[in-house]
Amino acid sequence: MTDTLIASNFETTAPTIDQFVGRVKSLYSLPVVAAEVLELTACPQVDTSALKACIERDPALTVRILRVVNSSLFGLSHPVSNLSQAITMLGIKPLKLLVLGFSLPEGLFANVAREQLEWYWSTTLVRAVAAREISEQLFERPGDEAFLAGLLQDIGVLALLGQFQESYSCFLASAIESEANLEELETESLGFDHLELSAALLEQWNMPAPLGRAIANVRTREFHAGGETSSDHLTRVLQLATLLGELVGRHRLSSLPDLLTLGAKYCGLDKSRLCELVSDLQPRVEQLAEVLALRLPDGREYSEILIAAHGQMSAIAIEDPLPSISASERTGDVLSQVHAESARLRFAVQAFLQGPSAKAGQSAPTIDVATSSQTRTHDHSFERRLVVALGKCRAQRQPLSVVMLEIALDNRSDKQHQSILSEILDTVCREEFCCPLEIQECTPFRRTLILPGCDRQEAVHTARGALQAIETAIEQQNALDRREQIHVSAGVASAALPSRNFDASRLLQAANRCLAGARTCGTNSVKSLEIY
Template sequence: MSDPTTPLDRLAAKAGQFYSLPVVAMKVLELTNNPKVDIAALKRCIENDPALTTKVLRVVNSSLFGLSREVSDLNQALALLGTKPLKLLVLGFSLPEPLFDGVAADILGWYWQHTLTKAVAAREISETFGRQSGDEAFIAGLLQDLGILLLIQELGDTYVRFLEKVLARGGDLVALETASLGFDHTMLTSRLLRHWGLPEVLVEAMRRSGAPPPAASTSSAPSLSQVVHWAGLVAQLVADGRSDALSQLLALGDGSQGLSPEQLDQLVGSLRQKVEQLADVLSLRLPEGRDYHHVLVEAHVQLAQVAAEVAEDLVAQRESRRTLQSESQAFAHECQSLSDAVAKISQPGPASAPLAPGGRRAPEPAAVRSSSQPAVSSSGRSGPVDTRTQGRAVVTSADAEIDPGLLGQLDAAVSACRRSQCALSLLLVELDEVERLTITYGVEGLGKLRRFLETGCASVDHPQAVCLPYRDVGFAVILPDCERQPAVRYANQLIDRVRGLTPGRWSPGRRAVGISVGAATLSVPTKSFPPENLFEAAHRCLYGSRASGGVVKSIEIY
């Protein structure tokens, strides 16, 4: 059961008080929730908003629906489409105006370009490749990022600076939000849509924490959450210019659970034109257009370059990371600022207090109690851990060097778990015997193995899991609100998945691919706990796992 005093719950409650669906949308929901829909009453209700009626008819007549003849009124629209698609369109185009108040033009331009690309891609994927209606997928894609607007209104400039820096660096917004806030904007969207009474299938499809579960079989139609997830990756790739999203899409395709390269090329070919047409229909101004197909080609080139670099000297890559240290530390500061802002604004207050755009002042958070319990090691021995420091703990081993970006996100996760008084676990996962893998499978095969491992780490069945790159062939999985035992279970599931599925996928009959996993759990972080200590503990366990032939090693610190 969730804690009603968590930042997510309090922000969602405030949003529900301040942002309501327009009267027309609420009435449409009421009429369509009746088993016997009154078509005439539904038509009269929508016609009460002439601007909405015009918008719906223009979308219905666009290339998105591909109708054989023009629809001139709602009677024809209802006859051709039925009540469900029309209801979804009305809900999708009836957003509360205060959500957009004061949002800068450049941020709004990015928001609509990303959102419309995702919505159109979701519809195309559902209908063309999933062979099912794309109405729900379109609306789910259109609504999923409303939480971004909510966070802008609630946290103001603090969130805007955070968002701008994430977009400028091509970062994973959802992962960084989770590390900083303890939740992401799609979870906030889900709560708001449930408050509005929208269909539960839409509510459940909103959440994007980690990759959705795979389909039951390769022949079954993809679920709505899967379609929206794939469409989100497409939007990140072509609208946001995140070339790393291509590797995730191709990894899903390798597993017969996503789009093949040919399907992706087909989808992207017509996407930009439909997005621009939809923007014109909705009277929205998008940023200067980019050639989506050209973006896809560039991403393929960059992905090939990355695969080639896997076999290069690792020392040169580490040196390159060091040159980005100052920028990464500055970004860690933005994560911490966002974490502090949500802590202040989500403190308990009068239940009737409205949510004000830009945020309100709230009482300072209560002091966090510290703990001096002994640590329990993987060998069963216990001993005291001194959390008193004069600054940050230093990881002295060169082999255990922590990337500043990972450090910043781990720092934010420690802060979030301290506020929520819950445990925090960290998994460090790496492919074993990289030199042998490169010789056996080649550079391209090693790249596929790394993408497969990334997909597995991103699919850990924990609602707040955050997957981040770790060194050259590994990943760090941050698990807020996760005790040691489930963390070890997730680690073993990763090992089983890699061992069980990789041997015959790229080179039949060859030795199974193995991974090593180190797990460290922090029981309720104290106020002065340095995140480097958790990383160093997980790294020692990773070393132990590698030495023991891939057995998970874990440790719990207090």
């Protein structure tokens, strides 16, 4: 993704994320020692004596840093017994990054339950250690900054848990259990995700800019082959480390194909090199957890998980690529429960942002899972046609995109106006999209289009043009009462090169979530995702 696209994505959600950060910044301020370390190391000539004295004012932090430095993570030939030796052997920058990584605001952990902390640290430590190893072994570049980025990537989760507690905790548990994309669900519920919140908090604390940019780039899940800046490198490393963390930390076997695909493009990663990486990873994660006095949940050996993931890949590769509709329906049921938790979380966020002005006694709404917006909106034949289109694009090595267009309006519109809007939507779909293979009317005010041979950038550009055409047509026909509010939104999901085992329902689910995210950002908004 280009810098321009990243910037525009931030702008669409800025009001909500700014509101949230504005409310919590006083609760989560960077500790004094970390702030002073940032100030001292910003000088061209760093005063090492002052730096050492600053860190030593926090004895617990000093002990933690020395224990980490002496662990197998750094592989030093001689033990380090004091900060002076650490500065001499490691240098200023690695030591600064360690201080920042282990000086998070205490308030972030104050309201987080033990089982949630276990999940957080089991994911975070695997990703941080993996990021360091990937940077050093696969990219042959220093891994200190990658280690810090891996540690800080999910601090937004802690902030959300601290503020919304049970609401976010239930939401998080549902997302993990369903193996849904957490960032997409958060965007649908909040208008932003925890990675965007992490980047915003790092900026608030004046952390090194490449960290926030890399975390912001990771949330797009796009291919980042170009660029040689520090943030470009961190983005590539974090993408791979995140997928590896999902695989061995969360036992999400479906992450392996994406890991191998991106790894091969970025640094020539293959199965053999991945096996070597994983074999070195687990003992270092366990030692780091012991050094930090953290309890990790018991689990399988990383190497066993990797073998199981390879086995699943092989089994899927020889199966009929047509998905089971009954399996898809079961997935829809699980996601419906996730959507119910999303609605409760959305209510909690609105109440938080309203603050004291929220109505006393107001309670979260009861969500009927059976009628939530995650229920099935596409018939079986449409999904089958999508599978056929994916097969043709795969054979021709072409991309494919799914676009969802929606007109949202209030209840004042009469049946005549509703009929006009539906006709406008149909007309725009026929005229703005060159050759959609299929168009389905999901509701009177929503259409889903299959665009074979259309990549993400082209689909987003066309969707924006379609939204503008809808607004223009409505104005020309005077189709609405002037008092009525109308919002037009679009969600786009694309597959650059669909694999043989690609699940077509992922495109529909992703487009639906993107549409929900666009809906929260106001009129004429487009959200998009690339699915690997």
